[in-house]
Amino acid sequence: MRALLADLKTDLVDLHSHSTASDGILSPAQLVSRAKSLGVTLMALTDHDTVDGVAQAQCAGEHAGITVVAGIEFSTLWGRRPIHILGLNIQPTSALLQRAIGLRQTLRCERAERIARQLHQCGFHGALEGACGLAGRAAPGRPHFARWLVEAGHVVDSARAFKRYLGTGRVGDVQVEWPQLAETIDTIHAAGGCAVLAHPLKYRLTRTQLQRLISDFLRSGGDALELLCGRQNPAQTKELSALITAGARAVQLPVPPSSLGSDFHQPGQAWRELGCVHLPQGVEPVWNLWHTLHRGLQSHPLPV
Template identity: 70%
Template sequence: MDLHSHSTASDGILSPEQLVSRAKSRGVSLFALTDHDTVGGIAEAQRTGDRLGIDVVAGIEFSSLWGRRSVHVVGLNVDPQSESLRQAIVLREHLRQERAERIAGQLEKRGFHGALEGGRAQAGEAVLGRPHFARWLVEAGHVEDMSRAFKRYLGAGKVGDVRVEWPQMAETIETIHAAGGSAVLAHPLKYGLTRTQLLRLLGAFLEEGGDAVELLCGRQNPVQTRELRNLLLAAAETAGKPPPHCSLGSDFHQPEQPWRELGCVWLPTDVEPVWNLWHTLHREQRSQTSLP
C-alpha cells in the first residue's frame, strides 16, 4: 500500500504513468496519487492502473492552515469531477502563482536572474512550486543539489520561504468531504512541533472532522511511530472521538531516495487502516440501495 505520492502534475519527476508502473514493480497493490493542489494526473494514473492491474485511488494533497501554521491535508478516494474540489484547486492555483512570483522576486534580489522563467521551465504544465525553483538553481549551477537549494534559499526562514494565506484546515476537510473523500492529516511529524503542539494539532484535526492520520510517511524511527500512536489515542480521548483511522505513504517525489521509495512502509496490524472507511461507505451504499 502507498497512499501518498507525487508526479509531474505537481512537483514529482515521474509522469503518472511512470509512477504507477514503478509502484507495480515495487509490489504495491493499493496506490494513491496525491499531487499538491491538483488532480491533473489522476486520469492517466488510473488508466495505467487498469492496464497493469493495480488499484489507483484518486487523491490530492491540499495546502492549508492550522491557525497561522501551514499544514497539509490529503484527500483520498475523492471525486476528481467534484465542483467543490474544482473551486478549491482554482483558488490554490491562484495562490501558488502569486507565491511563485514573490519567490522569484526574492531570488532576483539575491542575484539569481531569470528565476521565474527558469522555474517555469522546470515546472512545465505543473503549477510552479519551490521544488521547481530548487531544480533550476541546481541546473543553473548556483547550488550543488536540491538539498542545498532548500537549506540556503528555499527552506523555512530563508529568502524563498514566502507565506501564503491558504484556506484553513477545517475548510479543507469540508472540501474533501464534499468531494466524497476521506481527509487525512499528512506527515504530522514533519511540522517541527513540540509534543504539546502536536497533541493540539491532532485534537483540532479530529474535532474539525478529520478522518485519518498518516501514521507513517516514508521510513521513520519506530520510536517516533509509537509516540505518534500514543498521541493519537490521547487526542481522540480528549476530543471525545474514537481513535482515528491510520494512513501511510512514501511521499515519493523522485527515485534514488530509498527513505521515500514507493511501498517502503507498512501499517501495524493493530490499527484501523484508512481504506476501511471506503469499504464501510460502499457497504452502507449497497445496504441503502437494497432497502425496500
C-alpha cells in the first residue's frame, strides 16, 4: 500500500479547501467539479468547524473519479493564540467530533453577534442580517462580514474590509475561547483522523515561537504539518521544513510527514487555486499514514 500511495506524488493533490458549508464560494459539488477540471486526483474538503459538506463532496467525487477525503479545519487555541488544526481522513459521524463541532458552532454564532455589535458602533447597521444572508446555512464568519461590507458599499473589496475593520487588532477582531490544542488533537484522533497543523507561516510568529508551536503540537500528539499552503516562496518552504525538523528534535520525536493544500475559498485567486502546489522531492506525505485510504484508491485508480 505504501508504494501505491507514494505514486500520488506525481499527481495533483489538494488537502485543504473550503465550500459554502463554511466560508467558501462554491458548493461542495462545484468545488469537486473545479478540482476535476484542474486535474486534481485526491482532495480533502476541510470546511471551518463543520463537516456538513463532506457527504455531497464525496458523492460528487465518486461520479467525477476523484478521491475526496473527509476533513475539517478546527479553530483552536495554543495558549492564548488562535490557530487552526486540520483533521484529515476523519469519520464525520464520530460522536466526540460532533460534540466538538456543536461547541464551535455555538461559539461562532456568539462571535458573529459580537462582531455585528462592534460594526454597529462604527455606523454599519444590519451587519448580522447581511452576514447571515451570505452565509446561508453556515455559521457566519469574518469573510461573510467582509463580503457584506463590500456589497453594502462600505469598502471596495474584502481585503480592505479586513484591513480596516476585521483583521487582527481591528474592531471586528473578536476573541473567542476556542478549545485548546491538545483537546482538539484528541478529538481528531477519536474520529479516526490525522491531526495536521494548518498554514504555520500565517500566524505571524517569530522563528522561536513557530518552533515552539511545532514542538508543542507534536508533543500533544499532532501527526503532520502543512508544509505548503497555497503558492509560497521556495525559501519559505525550505525554512519551514528546517523549523519542523528542529521542532521535532527538540521533543525527541521523528520528523513528521507533510501535508499540502491550496486553502481554496473562491475562484480568481491564482495563489490559492486548487492543486496549485506540490510536495518537494524526498518529503514524506501525510497520506502514508492513512491505512483506510487504500480502498478509496482502488475504487478511483490513478491515471497511467
